[in-house]
Amino acid sequence: MELTLTDDQQELRRGARRFLAAESSPDKVDAAMKTERGYDPATWQRICEELGWPALTIPEAYEGIGLGPRELYPLMEEMGRHVACAPFFSTVCLGVNALLCAGTEAQKQAHLPAIAAGERTATVAYTEPSGRWDASAIKATATRHGDGYVLRGHKRYVLDGHSADLLVVAARAPGSTGENGVSLFVVPATTAGVTRTWLPTMDQTRKQADVVLDGVRVPADAVMGEPGAGWAPLARTLALAVTALAAEQVGGAEACLELAVEYAKVRKQFGRPIGSFQAIKHKCADMLLLVESARSAALYASLLAAEAVEALGAGGPSAGASAAFAEAASSAKAYCSEAYFHCAGESIQIHGGIGFTWEHPAHLYFKRARSSQTLLGSPAYHRERVASLMDL
Amino acid sequence: MELQLTDAERAFRDEVRAWLEAQLSGRFAHLRGRGGPGDEHYAIEDRLEWGRVMGAAGYNCIAYPKAHGGRGATLTEEVVFNEEYVAAGGPGRIGHIGETLLGPTLIHFGDAAQQERFLPKIVSGEEIWCQGYSEPEAGSDLANLQTKARLVGDEWVLEGQKVWTSMAPWADWCFVLARTDPDAPKHKGISYLLVPMKQPGITIAPIEQITGGAEFAEVFFEGAKTRKELVVGGVNHGWKVAMGTLAFERGGSTLGQQHLFQNELDRVIAAAKRNGAGKDPVLRQRLADAAIRLKIMRLNAMRMLADQSAELSREALISKLYWSHWHRDFGELAMDVLGAESELAESAPYELTAAQKAFLFARSDTIYAGSSQIQRNLIAERGLGLPREPNR
Numbered sequence: 001m002e003l004t005l006t007d008d009q010q011e012l013r014r015g016a017r018r019f020l021a022a023e024s025s026p027d028k029v030d031a032a033m034k035t036e037r038g039y040d041p042a043t044w045q046r047i048c049e050e051l052g053w054p055a056l057t058i059p060e061a062y063e064g065i066g067l068g069p070r071e072l073y074p075l076m077e078e079m080g081r082h083v084a085c086a087p088f089f090s091t092v093c094l095g096v097n098a099l100l101c102a103g104t105e106a107q108k109q110a111h112l113p114a115i116a117a118g119e120r121t122a123t124v125a126y127t128e129p130s131g132r133w134d135a136s137a138i139k140a141t142a143t144r145h146g147d148g149y150v151l152r153g154h155k156r157y158v159l160d161g162h163s164a165d166l167l168v169v170a171a172r173a174p175g176s177t178g179e180n181g182v183s184l185f186v187v188p189a190t191t192a193g194v195t196r197t198w199l200p201t202m203d204q205t206r207k208q209a210d211v212v213l214d215g216v217r218v219p220a221d222a223v224m225g226e227p228g229a230g231w232a233p234l235a236r237t238l239a240l241a242v243t244a245l246a247a248e249q250v251g252g253a254e255a256c257l258e259l260a261v262e263y264a265k266v267r268k269q270f271g272r273p274i275g276s277f278q279a280i281k282h283k284c285a286d287m288l289l290l291v292e293s294a295r296s297a298a299l300y301a302s303l304l305a306a307e308a309v310e311a312l313g314a315g316g317p318s319a320g321a322s323a324a325f326a327e328a329a330s331s332a333k334a335y336c337s338e339a340y341f342h343c344a345g346e347s348i349q350i351h352g353g354i355g356f357t358w359e360h361p362a363h364l365y366f367k368r369a370r371s372s373q374t375l376l377g378s379p380a381y382h383r384e385r386v387a388s389l390m391d392l
Numbered sequence: 393m394e395l396q397l398t399d400a401e402r403a404f405r406d407e408v409r410a411w412l413e414a415q416l417s418g419r420f421a422h423l424r425g426r427g428g429p430g431d432e433h434y435a436i437e438d439r440l441e442w443g444r445v446m447g448a449a450g451y452n453c454i455a456y457p458k459a460h461g462g463r464g465a466t467l468t469e470e471v472v473f474n475e476e477y478v479a480a481g482g483p484g485r486i487g488h489i490g491e492t493l494l495g496p497t498l499i500h501f502g503d504a505a506q507q508e509r510f511l512p513k514i515v516s517g518e519e520i521w522c523q524g525y526s527e528p529e530a531g532s533d534l535a536n537l538q539t540k541a542r543l544v545g546d547e548w549v550l551e552g553q554k555v556w557t558s559m560a561p562w563a564d565w566c567f568v569l570a571r572t573d574p575d576a577p578k579h580k581g582i583s584y585l586l587v588p589m590k591q592p593g594i595t596i597a598p599i600e601q602i603t604g605g606a607e608f609a610e611v612f613f614e615g616a617k618t619r620k621e622l623v624v625g626g627v628n629h630g631w632k633v634a635m636g637t638l639a640f641e642r643g644g645s646t647l648g649q650q651h652l653f654q655n656e657l658d659r660v661i662a663a664a665k666r667n668g669a670g671k672d673p674v675l676r677q678r679l680a681d682a683a684i685r686l687k688i689m690r691l692n693a694m695r696m697l698a699d700q701s702a703e704l705s706r707e708a709l710i711s712k713l714y715w716s717h718w719h720r721d722f723g724e725l726a727m728d729v730l731g732a733e734s735e736l737a738e739s740a741p742y743e744l745t746a747a748q749k750a751f752l753f754a755r756s757d758t759i760y761a762g763s764s765q766i767q768r769n770l771i772a773e774r775g776l777g778l779p780r781e782p783n784r
Contacts, residue, residue, distance in 0.1 A: 003393070003695045261776050276779040281772035282765070288775055289710040296691035296707075297684075300393060331684040383680040384673075390661065392670040392679060 013074035024082035032085035033204035048118020055116035062112035069305035080251030090160040095122025102224035102233035126170035133377040142171035161209030184224040203371035246298040246332035249340040256347035290339035301332035330382035344369035412480035427484030430749035443517030461515035474648030490521035501625035524568035541570035550613035560609035584630035716757035723751035
């Protein structure tokens with residue numbers, strides 16, 4: 001296990017940076033984020049067809065490229081660096097992972113090739129108006145009805161929920177509580193009874209939606225895996241998503257640092273570059289410490305994520321490996337969230353007035369940093385998870 | 393995350409482990425875990441003897457080339473050794489300044505006669521060294537040092553004062569930065585002299601510090617003498633030599649230090665479980681945070697060790713700032729976890745508990761060996777290329 005990027009990973013990074021520097025420039029981000037969909041379909045098509053990113057972590061058996069979290073790592077850093085507007089996180093980091101962790105063979109066959117080909121997007125709908133991120137968030141119910149189920153409930157904060165083609169819905173057996181009784185369902189977004197509403201957000205680069213399930217009838221084969229045993233694979237899916245998000249945060253934080261440093265070298269006040277003043281230097285030094293430390297945390301989580309994914313085929317990782325991965329993922333999310341937010345805030349401060357304008361990209365990072373802090377659980381939430389794993 | 397070891401490295405680890413276990417079970421058993429920072433006075437004579445026993449067994453200076461009495465240990469072996477040493481509770485080493493600072497300097501800058509005279513006795517543990525750098529008017533601004541050395545016949549005669557000199561009372565020799573050309577600009581005109589400590593021209597005045605102990609001393613040179621040829625790296629080239637010394641630290645001790653920190657944290661976690669502090673939601677957050685940050689410290693070190701190609705990697709640059717602040721925060725956390733009990737000392741007149749020593753001593757961590765402010769300047773200038781202060 002090495003905490004350094006291989007040549008292949010470096011190459012992936014370079015390719016991603018080349019593409020995103022052109023196609024996810026601040027102007028293009030500004031245009032994409034102002035649409036309700038939240039991304040440019042033509043660019044997404046190119047991402048799918050020319051770069052094959054949605055296929056990256058899909059096994060070759062399902063017409064994917066067959067790589068994993070290690071290779072996803074540099075890609076996520078670059079998406080963070082360029083505040084990419086795409087349904088990538090929802091489709092790949094949530095949807096694909098849910099199918100890999102929980103899906104039946106038939107479900108994987110039905111959906112993964114279409115996602116790999118860029119013909120379908122997906123997301124996970126498990127959060128609800130309570131705003132919680134643990135199993136107690138799930139109040140929606142799945143009631144047996146004939147051969148299938150009826151889903152009722154109100155999902156909220158669903159990433160790209162208004163645009164995704166496929167929803168992975170978490171619902172519980174009536175009367176069940178906590179991690180028991182949770183099932184996951186594959187639900188095409190067009191299923192009768194599903195109402196999806198876009199929710200305007202402060203961070204316009206990551207879209208959220210309300211998903212109301214009003215007596216949605218799904219067949220028995222929509223259940224992913226064992227009915228009632230859906231929390232464990234969902235938790236694993238979320239740990240994988242959190243790991244990817246941490247990498248994205250590292251990229252965002254580093255972009256903030258670089259923008260601030262470049263500006264501090266050229267902006268002159270009192271007859272000298274502001275970067276020659278210790279007040280500015282020390283801010284930048286602290287940012288560098290945070291960026292590199294965040295990178296260590298996120299890289300390590302990605303290594304354990306890779307091991308967890310590899311173990312999926314062999315009946316899942318051991319309890320010890322699962323706990324180690326959960327701890328690494330939560331540690332990375334807690335640390336990288338705060339590192340990114342700190343760097344995004346300091347970047348605005350170092351830029352001064354220009355950093356407060358819409359014209360400058362600093363606000364894109366600041367808002368993305370803020371929304372990412374909350375997404376999939378706050379730093380405090382993840383520290384509490386680490387505390388529990390420490391038997392405190 | 394564990395080090396990846398080859399069979400040979402594993403064999404070396406087992407050999408070290410067995411030797412330490414045997415030695416620290418016998419007449420040196422009382423030294424286990426003693427003599428570290430804040431506890432430097434403990435059993436001096438026994439620890440000097442311990443250093444000689446280590447030397448006789450070939451465990452001092454393992455990273456020195458074989459030609460200079462070492463084992464030519466690789467970085468990994470050095471890391472392994474230090475981890476084992478800490479894990480076994482090896483006592484604070486009185487000879488570490490000679491081993492880690494002077495020795496490498498002599499190997500790099502010393503002449504053959506100096507190497508032959510001094511290195512064997514550092515390796516054997518027979519001679520103890522101290523460092524004469526800081527002065528009352530030369531702290532962070534080290535080049536402002538005022539101690540002077542004049543050549544009188546075949547001897548240098550020193551006048552001046554050093555301060556914060558660790559190990560001074562037990563040292564046989566001191567490497568001293570002294571001004572040998574009073575007319576040269578600040579950074580020129582300094583020489584790196586090797587000065588015997590046990591002579592009439594030297595007075596040592598211990599400095600009682602915040603912990604009540606006296607691990608540092610003032611050293612007064614009043615006509616102290618050393619032979620003409622004991623200049624390292626040439627007359628008036630001492631600044632280059634002193635700065636070069638800083639670059640020799642390749643991080644071999646960093647994992648051992650983290651092991652010490654882990655031991656400290658484990659004790660506080662145990663205390664938190666015992667006294668109920670672990671159920672306090674705020675303290676749970678801080679304990680988890682301390683654990684997360686310590687893990688990241690280790691990951692940063694692993695990246696630094698994997699990346700020895702770079703002249704000075706970013707991970708190496710941030711290391712001191714990171715660990716010193718972690719340790720300082722940890723000291724405060726330890727006090728908060730212990731609560732009312734944190735005030736009670738071990739015994740009268742002023743014997744402090746381990747937690748109190750850590751809490752107080754950590755205030756020096758962010759000051760010595762380059763204060764946090766100097767570290768941030770270095771990170772900003774060397775790591776980020778920000779411009780230097782105009783007047784430096």
